[in-house]
Amino acid sequence: MATIPATLEEATLASISTEDLYREMLLRIGEDPTRDGLVDTPQRMAKSMAFLTRGYTMDAEEVLHNALFDVEYDEMVIVKDIEFYSMCEHHLLPFFGRAHIAYVPNGKVIGLSKIPRLVDMFARRLQVQERLTREVAEAIEDAIAPQGVAVIMEAQHLCMMMRGVEKQSSSTVTSAMLGVFKEQLQTRNEFLSLVRRVG
Numbered sequence: 239m240a241t242i243p244a245t246l247e248e249a250t251l252a253s254i255s256t257e258d259l260y261r262e263m264l265l266r267i268g269e270d271p272t273r274d275g276l277v278d279t280p281q282r283m284a285k286s287m288a289f290l291t292r293g294y295t296m297d298a299e300e301v302l303h304n305a306l307f308d309v310e311y312d313e314m315v316i317v318k319d320i321e322f323y324s325m326c327e328h329h330l331l332p333f334f335g336r337a338h339i340a341y342v343p344n345g346k347v348i349g350l351s352k353i354p355r356l357v358d359m360f361a362r363r364l365q366v367q368e369r370l371t372r373e374v375a376e377a378i379e380d381a382i383a384p385q386g387v388a389v390i391m392e393a394q395h396l397c398m399m400m401r402g403v404e405k406q407s408s409s410t411v412t413s414a415m416l417g418v419f420k421e422q423l424q425t426r427n428e429f430l431s432l433v434r435r436v437g
């Protein structure tokens with residue numbers, strides 16, 4: 239069944255270009271979209287927003303294609319300090335920071351360069367940090383069924399910093415622990431101490 243717009247406004251809005259929507263937004267915040275500095279802004283915003291949300295056009299299978307390998311290694315694999323940039327789904331303001339990821343393989347590993355790409359795929363969507371953390375962990379679990387996965391993300395949220403709700407320097411830490419990282423205190427502690435180690 240085709241979706242029938244509920245109102246004339248809805249029908250009209252859907253036919254308006256993204257550039258025009260941004261132009262209207264500039265007007266509504268009290269700006270003059272025809273002045274020199276803003277003439278090309280709607281076009282830039284549309285392009286920038288498409289880039290910042292490009293994760294919607296990607297999926298894990300595609301990202302990890304040809305990068306899963308059979309191995310007999312069963313020690314912890316850890317990738318620290320993965321920079322990420324995301325946008326909060328409540329205010330569409332950036333939050334950004336670092337992710338630390340570990341897993342204990344169970345016959346399969348992921349090519350190391352693909353792990354930051356996986357983080358990027360989920361970060362380049364509208365997110366809340368808790369969900370982002372869990373999605374990265376679950377994607378690794380789905381891809382290689384390891385003995386366990388651990389993801390820690392530390393981030394600063396501009397929606398808190400710019401709007402003055404929280405202390406400027408506060409950072410939010412979230413974690414997702416699956417399998418052996420959830421069940422075995424020793425494995426979890428090993429990961430945590432590796433993450434805390436400077437450098």
Ligand SMILES: [Zn+2]
Nearest residue numbers: 326328329397
């Ligand atoms: Zn927010």
